[in-house]
Amino acid sequence: MFKIGCHLSVSKGFEAMGIEALSIGANYFQFFTRNPRGSKAKEMDPEDVLRLSKLMEENNISGALAHAPYTLNPASKDEKVRQFAEEVMRDDLQRLELMPGTFYNLHPGSHVGQGVDEGIRLVIGLLDKVMWKDQKTIVLLEAMAGKGTELGRSFEELKRILDGVEQKDRIGICIDSCHISDAGYDIVNDLDGVLEEFDRIIGLKWLRAVHINDSINEIGSGKDRHAKIGEGTLGLDTFERLINHPSLRDLPFVLETPNDTEGYKKEIELLKSLYK
Template sequence: MLKIGSHISSSKGYAAMGRQARKLGANTFAFFTRNPRGGSVKALDEADVAEFLDKAAENGVEGPIVAHAPYTMNACAADPGLREFAQNMMRDDLARLEHTPGNYYNFHPGSHVQQGVQTGVALITAQLNSVLLPEQRTMVLLETMAGKGSEVGRTFEELRSILDGVALDEKMGVCLDTCHVWDGGYDIVNDLDGVLTQFDKTVGLSRLRAVHINDSMNPLGAHKDRHAKIGEGHIGFEAFRRIINHPALRELPFILETPNDDAGWAREIAMLREAYEG
């Protein structure tokens, strides 16, 4: 069965997210761990978490679910204060996620802000080495990036460089964003097999744990990162049919981040389920 869902608001807690996933026809979902444009976070309600875990099967949530760090977290910022903010945020998020073990924590590697990619990679790996713990049960996912501005993670090689510097690398994986890799210059429309072969040689397909499934408003290699609804952008529906059915991808959780409302996400979930073979 296709594992698919969308981003769901976490403002009302875990149990509400589970119920919302059922309404959308989803069996997994993503959520921001805190204010995505800030950093504020509510106190964790352990009773709410327990209700979510107890009702997950009833709500059709099979997981793994994919937590998303806020956009304000920049592990390779030039400002030491911002780097400390990012480190503390990630450490706190990972501690909170231990209440729902076995899931994923996805984050944008960061922007080096004219410090250079090498410095950016070094700062990102330093943060990961400071917060990852041998006993943690949450896997941290680096997200593939579109390459706008000074983003780190625009190429598979840059992701590999980060992974190479992480001591507890068994706690690390990758989330492939279809819009980002397309905007980054990887032709998943005409050469999906070639792109995945390149990923395997550079990073390793065993590292790939989730997919953000988004169409793109931009042509190949635009480096702009503008998501479009499924089938309404430059990637197109037939490419997504191949993506969700590809042997290397079909068992992964697919998360929609398309510019939609609940009705739109429910429609895309149903549309992709129908296109799934098996």
């Protein structure tokens, strides 16, 4: 089954989010656990979550990806910023226990001048604080484009974080087509080579989800500017190869393109037509 969805707002409730996913032809979806630029969390009404779970089961919605807010920086040199990240992540993971099987997507953060080694050490330390052995949610580290002092701009950096955490069976990777292109990985001309490199350095078994976005910028720009599918530098042919690649085709794909609901519906229809 082709698992395809987009980013939706949870503001109207969890069941309502599932209904919206169905209305645009999605069988997967992503949502922010709280305000993406702040700290206020959407209250999780257990009954509402149960209704969503029932809706998903009855309509073959295969799963969901909860996205941590952009404001988190587990690699900050400011202890208060790291403490905020710890509190938010711990709270998010505990609340997501109501939604078994949901992934939790996290930007690894920025070392803000401390250096990659120290930044990675801090990320590992924070993850070890908030994750526990029997948690149901798997935390996904997102591959980043490499803006400024972002961590996770290379497969090697992601591998170092994976190697360092204690709860290795509760962690994985989410790649973003725009991010990895902007970071310098040539998925347009050498998708096989990029995935072979990922497998050699990290291992494809750790890859659990794909953010599927075109890019405004050329390869290696390090800028992270999403474009609509087929309207950027990656091009429609790249996405046809991406969603049908034997190493990727069974993973969930999540759109984060600059779209409204109707735009997402059209992109989902387009990608479904390309899936073989």
